[in-house]
Amino acid sequence: MKAEVDKSLCVGHALCWREAPDVFPLDDEGYNELGGQGPVTIAPEHEEAARDGASWCPEQAIQLSE
């Protein structure tokens, strides 16, 4: 699974982090650290958390691809 966080959509709701802090760390201002990094590989043990975390984003800023 890969996760891509669209930096232009991320406004810092931080619900992804609240749901899946190991998958979606935040920077010091509260934005998803993966923003702008392109597709990032998600470890198998984190896939469910990644799905939950991504689903919480009201901006739909996190795209997952299997």
Add this chain to the structure above:
Amino acid sequence: MCWTDTYGGFWVVSRYEDVAQVARDDATFSSLNDTNSDDLAFSGVIIPPAGALNLPIEIDPPLLGMHRKLLAARMAPKRAREMHPTYVDWADYFIDRFIERGEVEFVSQLASPVPTLATLEFLGLPLEDYQLYSKPFHDFVAYPAGTDEYAAAVAQMMECLDRVEIEVEDRRRHPRDDALTDLVHGEVDGARLGDEDIRAWVRLVLGGGIDTTTSLISHSLVYLDQRLDLRVGLRNEPKALELFMEEMLRVATPTQALARTATRDVMLGGQLIKRGDRVLVSWASANRDDGVFDDAEDIVIDRRPNPHTSFGLGPHRCIGSHFARAEYLAVMGRVLRRLPDYRLTDGASQYDSIGTVNGWREVPATFTPGEKQSSVTELALPTA
């Protein structure tokens, strides 16, 4: 999408998809409040215009981002989480004041004071002044313009802002670890903020930080009055309380709607909006969109995910959202723990008319009296 001629005329945006489109497109839907002009166009985010500028809710990108950067680190989720134990202590302090009596008016004695303290602490204002802020910032939205309560609130708010001026002056010479210092010493586009801009920021932090969170707590206490069956689960499971909070955010939508001005002709929801038209973005209505929320009219306390719009969408996402949540979880957690059998008595009343904030004037209740917590005897600033 519909038009109303009231207050000079505006469109009402109610579908989630359209609300999201507006909120994410600042270039087309401006929040600007041009205080030099009496025109309705570019008169900010409140209908009818509130008059005084609130920063940074009433500016657009790129200046918006530069302003938010002044306080972004201080308002980050981890900072809010660090405050949780302090908020719990404050909730316990206020509960101590009434727990032996077996009766309470929740709004003035708990739901308003804790968010007020949190906001004052954040800014760096003296905590012992909380009553000076708590009542007027609540009454200002609870009572319509023209009432004695409203007039008294406005007068008191002016006094509060005068006191803030003194603190601002002090921070110029004596920087501290607080938001006022960030506003006084920070720079936007290479320059420090002028006095009027600092005032505009403080106006928003006080206005946004006090009554909104109070409303969310009040709504939740009223809802749970009828749902004794839910209380034990919410008390024992932090995740359950978190999901419940999100659903209360969705159905109560404390900040009901905010406005924009169209900067160009644009199609929205099948309607042609003209340049200069005022547009009211109904967060409350978007939150009931059954295209987004299954059983939208039902309160589903474990709804997940819950992409409500109650903290806004897009670049103006409420910068205080993490603090609001931390305050709420602290207060509700302590109520559920220490006042588990509270019941509302007659007299609970909502605001007569809702301009922006959807809240409760009074929520009187009774409960089995309990004991004070001996560790909390006085308000104290959290140690650095």
